[in-house]
Amino acid sequence: MWSIKSSNTADTRFVKKTYNRRMVFIMWKKHSLSVFLSLLLTFVSFDSTYAVVNGDSVQFDKWFSPYSGDGGLMKGSDSTYSYLFFGSAKWTANGVSTFDSTDCWEYEARMTNPDDFFRGVRDFVAYVPDAYYEYESGQNPDDNDVTIGSHDPDVITAEKGYSGTLYLEENGSQSDLSSLTLESEYGETDLIYDCVPTEYESFGVGYNTKIDFDND
Amino acid sequence: MKFKLVISAVIVVGLTLCSGFYYNSAFSQSNKEFRTFVGGLPSKETAAKKATHQKERKEMLKRMSEKLPNGNVEATVTFQHFLSLSEVQKLIDKYPSIEIKRVWYWVPGQDGRAMTIVKGRDIKKSVDDAIKRLEKSNHDVNVKETLDKMSKGNLGVFSISVKGKYSHLNEMSNEEVIKLIDVHYNEGLEKQAKEAGKKARYVELPEKPDGSR
Numbered sequence: 001m002w003s004i005k006s007s008n009t010a011d012t013r014f015v016k017k018t019y020n021r022r023m024v025f026i027m028w029k030k031h032s033l034s035v036f037l038s039l040l041l042t043f044v045s046f047d048s049t050y051a052v053v054n055g056d057s058v059q060f061d062k063w064f065s066p067y068s069g070d071g072g073l074m075k076g077s078d079s080t081y082s083y084l085f086f087g088s089a090k091w092t093a094n095g096v097s098t099f100d101s102t103d104c105w106e107y108e109a110r111m112t113n114p115d116d117f118f119r120g121v122r123d124f125v126a127y128v129p130d131a132y133y134e135y136e137s138g139q140n141p142d143d144n145d146v147t148i149g150s151h152d153p154d155v156i157t158a159e160k161g162y163s164g165t166l167y168l169e170e171n172g173s174q175s176d177l178s179s180l181t182l183e184s185e186y187g188e189t190d191l192i193y194d195c196v197p198t199e200y201e202s203f204g205v206g207y208n209t210k211i212d213f214d215n216d
Numbered sequence: 217m218k219f220k221l222v223i224s225a226v227i228v229v230g231l232t233l234c235s236g237f238y239y240n241s242a243f244s245q246s247n248k249e250f251r252t253f254v255g256g257l258p259s260k261e262t263a264a265k266k267a268t269h270q271k272e273r274k275e276m277l278k279r280m281s282e283k284l285p286n287g288n289v290e291a292t293v294t295f296q297h298f299l300s301l302s303e304v305q306k307l308i309d310k311y312p313s314i315e316i317k318r319v320w321y322w323v324p325g326q327d328g329r330a331m332t333i334v335k336g337r338d339i340k341k342s343v344d345d346a347i348k349r350l351e352k353s354n355h356d357v358n359v360k361e362t363l364d365k366m367s368k369g370n371l372g373v374f375s376i377s378v379k380g381k382y383s384h385l386n387e388m389s390n391e392e393v394i395k396l397i398d399v400h401y402n403e404g405l406e407k408q409a410k411e412a413g414k415k416a417r418y419v420e421l422p423e424k425p426d427g428s429r
Binding site (some may be wrong): 124126131133138163189 | 249251252253257258260327328329330332333346349350352354356358359362404405415419420421429
């Protein structure tokens with residue numbers, strides 16, 4: 001180890017500075033690969049932070065999602081319809097109190113153009129406060145979701161079971177819908193009351209496969 | 217040595233910026249939507265704000281009916297109070313040129329809502345068929361109780377979704393039972409969406425007359 005007995009002299013300061021520079025250089029030269037890998041790791045950790053935010057992970061506080069209940073995009077009891085649903089969905093007292101009056105909550109099924117699989121909406125039934133639905137179809141990448149939303153999640157009653165179902169008319173191509181993403185999302189409303197997404201968790205599922213909300 | 221340090225700094229800054237850009241763009245992609253709600257204001261808003269909004273939207277419909285009387289537009293119609301199926305039928309029969317697309321209904325006084333596509337301009341048949349369908353396909357105990365009530369006649373219509381000419385919709389807006397005809401057109405939103413090369417979207421959230429959500 002380097003030691004400096006008289007740290008007040010100019011020579012000593014020069015030696016120390018030079019030593020430090022040399023050490024940085026040696027470290028860089030000897031361990032350039034390690035340094036590069038560290039930097040790469042930093043980048044990957046940024047990336048994985050994003051993945052955690054959007055993924056179903058115990059590290060992510062999903063207060064805005066139901067902690068129990070189920071959901072899915074299911075095949076109907078006859079060949080004429082499918083339905084997007086969430087059922088017996090309960091929120092924690094903490095989750096409900098964290099919503100404020102400008103927040104909104106959405107439950108979405110994301111897929112390639114919904115028109116590839118459905119002919120549109122047939123019926124809608126929902127108990128969440130100020131419930132709405134959206135069926136967005138088209139070639140634009142934004143136009144790829146079917147949604148049930150609540151414009152007033154802050155008045156949800158904690159521990160009460162809520163449900164919402166959007167019935168879709170089939171077009172006979174549902175077998176092509178092998179996988180989709182379900183999202184529970186919360187957002188804030190802007191000046192024109194649009195629900196602008198803030199955070200979400202997602203579940204990769206198959207068509208006609210139920211998911212369980214398990215935000216314990 | 218300096219060169220190496222500079223390179224290191226550039227790499228660090230570059231990677232950090234890239235990851236930051238990736239993170240932000242992932243969210244902004246989702247945010248780039250030009251969407252608004254129609255059918256009045258959400259329940260959470262004050263009565264004064266709702267009244268001002270209604271006035272503005274009524275004036276807009278009047279203005280458009282003068283500027284573009286034959287222009288076709290979709291609209292969400294809300295009522296002063298819950299109407300029976302026959303009352304709604306009677307109302308729409310007075311305006312044969314206006315297409316009826318959807319009907320919104322529920323048990324008065326209870327939170328929740330249902331919507332059904334209207335076929336053949338027949339409100340009663342569309343809702344009766346829907347309730348039967350929902351009873352058959354329902355998987356939720358709460359919905360079952362509500363459906364039981366509605367099938368026994370405890371049901372009120374609080375909104376219909378229509379499509380027609382601005383002039384005809386403006387004429388219809390004079391009906392006493394109608395609170396608001398909220399057309400799916402917002403000049404500011406359309407302008408912003410057009411500038412971004414996107415489509416403006418209108419999500420229906422019709423206001424219920426009894427304040428239930």
